[in-house]
Amino acid sequence: METRKVRNSITMVFIMLMSTFAAIEFSESAKGSEIVLTDAIRVVNGGTHNDRMVSMAADSMGNTHFVWSRNTHHLYYKMLNARGDVLIDETQISDPGTQRAWHPDVKVDHNDNVQIVWIDKAGQWSVMYTLLDPSQDDRDGSTGLDAVLSIINDFAVSSHQQNRDWPAIDIDSENNAHIVWEDSYEQLDKFYQQPQIYYSMLEID
Structure with a gap:
């Protein structure tokens, strides 16, 4: 009699365990995202020029836009398509004359226009801004x-x-530009020319 009770108890426990596992849904094993690594390409062949401080952004079509300083004098721009083909070759976008372009930064807005800031260290150091429309070029x-x-x-x-x-x-x-920079200017000079963070918004018409 006792043996039968033990056997029945074991059977009930086994049935309960099986019903529990049956209710559990086993999902397929998760798969990680694939990483596609492309071969590196040379964006600029500056030769004897000192091309540095590059910044890059991509537009809605997968085109890439590069901005850099050449010889820390003028600012240059180049545009490639998603396959790496040149659409607009290296183009000086800072005005002629004495320039000392440093530390550019670039963003592409919702109209695929290219908004760029940099520092011009010629004379009084200035935060500079320009807005480019690559569609105006024949590419x-x-x-x-x-x-x-x-x-x-x-x-x-x-x-x-x-x-x-x-x-x-x-x-x-709204495609407005929000710009921040490090600045040693303070009207009352109460911070002894220690760098402060400044911000400006440009509303683009």
Whole structure:
């Protein structure tokens, strides 16, 4: 009699365990996202030029837009398509004359226009801004023209005594530019020219 009770108890426990496991749904094993690593390509062949401080952004079509300083003098721009083919070859986008372009930053807005900030260290250090429309170029792989590409030509966001550097830019849903930078200027000089963070918004008409 006792043996039968033990056997029945074991059977009941086994049935309960089986019903529990039957209610559990085993999902398929998760698979990680695939990583596609492309071969590195040379964006700029500057030869004897000193090309540095590059910044890059991509537009809605997968085109990439590069901005960099050449010899820490002028600012240059180049556009590649998603396959790495040149659409607009290296083009000087800072105005002619004495320039000292440093630390550019670039963002592409919702209209696929290219918004760029940088520091011009020629004379009084200035935070500079320009707005480019690459669609105004024929994009045949040749060098463009600053006068054709520029919607807003070199515009001084901030220019005071003392130094300023390291600008960064972002774009809001209305394509307005939000710019921050490091600045040693303070009207009362109460911080003894220690760098402060400054911000400016540009509303693009």
